[in-house]
Amino acid sequence: MAARSLVNKSLKALNRKCVIIKIEHLKVWTEEEKSWWRRKPTKPEVIILNDVSASLKTGDFVAVIGPSGAGKTTFLVSLAGKCTLPSSGTVTVNGTDARRVQRGVIEIVPQFDVFLDSISVREHLVFMTEMKLGSIKKPPHRQTLKNLLTELKLKMLQHSPISSLSGGERRLLSLAASLLSSPQILICDEPTTGLDSYNAALIVGVLKQLAASGKTVICSVHQPSSDLFREFNSIALMSEGRMVFHGSQEDCKNLFNRFDLRCPKNYNPAEFYIKAVSQSRDDYEKVLENYCDQFDEDESSSPACAQMYSQTHQRFWFRQVQLLLWRSTLTFKRDIKNYVFQLFLCTIISSVIIATCYVGISGTTQRGVQDLRGFLWLICSEVSFSVSYCALYAFDSDLVLFRREVGVYRASAFYVSRFLSLMPRCVVWSVTYVAIATLMVELPDHLLTSLKIAAALVATAVASTAYGLGMGAIFISTGIMGDVMPCADLPLFLMSGAFLRISSLPFWLYPVKYFSHFYYGMDAISNIYWRQIDYIDCPYNTTSNCLRNGAEVLAENGYSNDFVLQDGVGILCVTFVWCVLGYCGLKRE
Numbered sequence: 001m002a003a004r005s006l007v008n009k010s011l012k013a014l015n016r017k018c019v020i021i022k023i024e025h026l027k028v029w030t031e032e033e034k035s036w037w038r039r040k041p042t043k044p045e046v047i048i049l050n051d052v053s054a055s056l057k058t059g060d061f062v063a064v065i066g067p068s069g070a071g072k073t074t075f076l077v078s079l080a081g082k083c084t085l086p087s088s089g090t091v092t093v094n095g096t097d098a099r100r101v102q103r104g105v106i107e108i109v110p111q112f113d114v115f116l117d118s119i120s121v122r123e124h125l126v127f128m129t130e131m132k133l134g135s136i137k138k139p140p141h142r143q144t145l146k147n148l149l150t151e152l153k154l155k156m157l158q159h160s161p162i163s164s165l166s167g168g169e170r171r172l173l174s175l176a177a178s179l180l181s182s183p184q185i186l187i188c189d190e191p192t193t194g195l196d197s198y199n200a201a202l203i204v205g206v207l208k209q210l211a212a213s214g215k216t217v218i219c220s221v222h223q224p225s226s227d228l229f230r231e232f233n234s235i236a237l238m239s240e241g242r243m244v245f246h247g248s249q250e251d252c253k254n255l256f257n258r259f260d261l262r263c264p265k266n267y268n269p270a271e272f273y274i275k276a277v278s279q280s281r282d283d284y285e286k287v288l289e290n291y292c293d294q295f296d297e298d299e300s301s302s303p304a305c306a307q308m309y310s311q312t313h314q315r316f317w318f319r320q321v322q323l324l325l326w327r328s329t330l331t332f333k334r335d336i337k338n339y340v341f342q343l344f345l346c347t348i349i350s351s352v353i354i355a356t357c358y359v360g361i362s363g364t365t366q367r368g369v370q371d372l373r374g375f376l377w378l379i380c381s382e383v384s385f386s387v388s389y390c391a392l393y394a395f396d397s398d399l400v401l402f403r404r405e406v407g408v409y410r411a412s413a414f415y416v417s418r419f420l421s422l423m424p425r426c427v428v429w430s431v432t433y434v435a436i437a438t439l440m441v442e443l444p445d446h447l448l449t450s451l452k453i454a455a456a457l458v459a460t461a462v463a464s465t466a467y468g469l470g471m472g473a474i475f476i477s478t479g480i481m482g483d484v485m486p487c488a489d490l491p492l493f494l495m496s497g498a499f500l501r502i503s504s505l506p507f508w509l510y511p512v513k514y515f516s517h518f519y520y521g522m523d524a525i526s527n528i529y530w531r532q533i534d535y536i537d538c539p540y541n542t543t544s545n546c547l548r549n550g551a552e553v554l555a556e557n558g559y560s561n562d563f564v565l566q567d568g569v570g571i572l573c574v575t576f577v578w579c580v581l582g583y584c585g586l587k588r589e
Helices: 002-010 072-079 121-132 139-151 167-179 197-212 226-230 249-258 269-279 281-299 317-334 336-357 366-392 394-404 411-421 423-437 446-474 481-494 510-515 517-530 550-557 563-588
Strands: 020-030 041-043 046-057 061-065 087-093 106-109 185-189 216-220 234-239 242-247
Touching (some): 020 072, 046 087, 046 234, 061 072, 061 269, 072 087, 072 106, 072 185, 106 167, 121 139, 121 317, 139 167, 167 185, 185 197, 226 269, 242 249, 242 281, 317 411, 336 366, 366 394, 366 423, 366 550, 411 446, 411 563, 446 563, 481 517, 510 563, 517 550
Parallel strands (some): 061 234, 106 185
Antiparallel strands (some): 020 046, 234 242
16 A cells, blocks of 8 residues: 555656667677787777677566676666666667766665765655655645655654664665655666565565556566566566566466476476576476567557656756765764764874974074974874865765766765865864964964964865875875875975975976975965064174075075965866866766
């Protein structure tokens, strides 16, 4: 009854339409991989799907079965138009290439359920409703959400965090998010795997009613029970990357009986069919040849269908960023204790140690000049390293979710929202460092100078965040960003001027400093401090060169005179460049 009510209430948005999915001579393979130092391929070409042809129609509730490695998942992904592997042949929906079908017409529910576990069931569905349909404030959208929560038995769990849901409840939540757009074609990759018999029956019942309402539902199923298998009105049997049979259960039974392959009583038909085509090459060839001949005859009489339209639409880019920031804010609120602990461990303790070591230092003496240089370098580097390494792993945990939600929002919106969500960290950590570390240090006009240094460090932290995000996005798929980052850090922080005079750099190495956020940060805070030092005491008995004022200290380090314009523009350019590089790396995923 729940499934029937779901169809009647929640899924009436689209009228029944004729749907024909044609798969003609589909071939999918992985490319041969070669290393640059060896002629022989390190990984040969592997054919996943080989000359697959089939035709699916409105009301089909298809069970895609076959042994492991038969190509079931690749077949489903190709139907959804999301296969990124090399391929030939065609997959069309009412004559339109599946890759160009309007968004929301086809929805795919992956095998594994991926969510932000810290948000609630309702918050996740509200986010998906806003992204797929429009404002949740509109009565039809609220009603759709309410009906889905009720009929999929999620209403009592709507305020529970997703982390507390069972496997079956998480699968229902995935299904609910896919049904928001009322798709005409629903593709499910092993929707019952890992579920108990009750939840598996509930899921299959809902999907069956969807097919009865005029949808086309295609599911890959692994070792289905006999009771669940009978619910499907169509079978797609695959083996060795080929479509061995597609048709009704009765036709499948008759075909196998014709070749004297009879399923014993009290034996699971799905297991019997898979075993029959897997163990005997002759049986496999006979069934495959019969299907190919029958498919050619059926295709000549396929009806024509009109183009389909979807309720879903692409939200404006700024609205996507706003919604993604809203979801990030929810996550931040739930994990506030962890952020406070990070702030205490990474910022407060280290800044207290720095303040203790530099008690009473002043830049008005020759001995204090070097101390101040070290102090300014430490607070600049601590802030830069802290925020960049936190940003480095930002996409590591989000990559699976990002891939799962491909098409829901733009990659650029996701990247920008992730970057903006780290801005509070840049402000809080920079201000905390300066507030604590400068307590024991003698600064001219202490409060105003501290505020100026904090502002410069916030800008440096923003560029450092862009740098960390960019490196993380570029090397995210290889998992070596933690190894590459120190190698990239070395030349960048050498350009800061803390360890060598920038003016002494070779001419071919001199431009590297303009790519270093460490340089701009050190240049800014050094100018803020040393421009206020008009006199530095110089003992008469000293044997070293005396620096008599702050201007000479800046000149010795090779820092700029017009630091506001140069550092401001430089930090903006560095931030922009790393954001673009990071976006390209994320887009590649």
